[in-house]
Amino acid sequence: MVSPDSGMSDRADRIDRRLLAAMLRHPLASQSGLADAVGVSRNTVRARLERYWRGRGLRGLDRAVDPAFLGFPLRAFVFTTVEQRRLASVSTALADIPEVLEVNGISGDVDLIVDVVARDADDLYRVAGAILGIPGVERTSTALVMRPLVPYRVKQLLD
Amino acid sequence: MVSPDSGMSDRADRIDRRLLAAMLRHPLASQSGLADAVGVSRNTVRARLERYWRGRGLRGLDRAVDPAFLGFPLRAFVFTTVEQRRLASVSTALADIPEVLEVNGISGDVDLIVDVVARDADDLYRVAGAILGIPGVERTSTALVMRPLVPYRVKQLLD
DNA sequence: CCGATGACTGATCATTTTGCTCATTTCGCT
C-alpha cells in the first residue's frame, strides 16, 4: 500500500482530485481539455481515466442514469428483515427484481436496505409485495422518497 | 409532451435505451463508436449526449465517484427525525456537513434518510454526532452499511 | 389533406483529438 499522496495509489492524490473535479464540471470534456484544465500532461490524464473506468475511482455510469428518465419516477427504500440462514437466497431473489437498484446489508434493527424504483404507486405496491413474498423475508417496511432535500453531491469531498 | 417513442421526449425512447446501454458498457467510447454500436447517425448521438449531460437522462458524474477512493470507505444511513417547522434550516445545516452525500425526505416513522460517508468508525461517530447536534434534529439512528449484497445496477431497466 | 415543425440522416471539411511509442525526467520510498 503506497502513500496516499504519491502517484497512482488506491486513494486519490492531488491530481486525481483536480481531475475528477474537472470531469464533474465538464462531463463532455476531451482528455486534452482536461489535461489543460488540470495542468498535467495528456498522457497522465489518459492513464488516470483508464484506471478510473476500470473501477479504481469511478464506479461506472449506472448511478448517473436517472431512473425517472427510464420511466421510474418513484424511489423508495424497503427496510427488510430476513432469516439469517437464507440471506444468500434472498439476495439472489432481490437481484432478480428489475426495480431493485441496490441492496445493502446494514447494522441495526433491520437487516437490509433495498433501494427500489417504480413506475407509480401501484407499481411500488407490487414491487414491495414481491420483496415481501421472497422466501426468507420476514418483514418489510417501505419508505417512499417524498422529496430530495440535499441532492447527491461529492464535490465537497474533493476540495 | 410528445409520445414516449418519438424523438427527444422526456422519457427514454428506443435509441436512448440502446445508447445508454452502450455507454454503460463502454464509458470511454467515442461518439462515433457509440453511433456505430447503436446504429444511428453520429449527429444523433451528439445531440443525445448533449441533452443527457444537460440533465435530461444523466444526473452528472457525482454518483459515479467512489467515496472510498476519496478516503471515505465507510457508508451509513442516518435516519433522522426533525421538528417540522425547522425542516429547511436542518436541510441547510446537513448540506454544510461535507460527509453528507444526499438527504431525502421519506414517508414513515422517520423524516429523513441521510446518506453519509466517513473515514473510519470514529469519524462516523463524529459525523452522526454533528447531525444530532443540528438545532431541530430530534432523534437519529445510524445504520452502518456492512456489506453490499446487490451492487447498484440500472441495466435491467434498459432492456 | 396540407403545412409547419422537430428530429434524424449522411455528406463535407478544417480542426482537434486520440492512440501509441519512446526517451527523459521527476518523485517517493527504502
Next chain:
DNA sequence: AGCGAAATGAGCAAAATGATCAGTCATCGG
C-alpha cells in the same frame, strides 16, 4: 544514494470532433 513507478513532452498517423447543410420522415394541428 539507488531504484522503480509515474509523469512528461515530443512526434505522427489515424480517428474523431464541431459545425454546417440539404434532404427525409414522422407527428401534429388546422
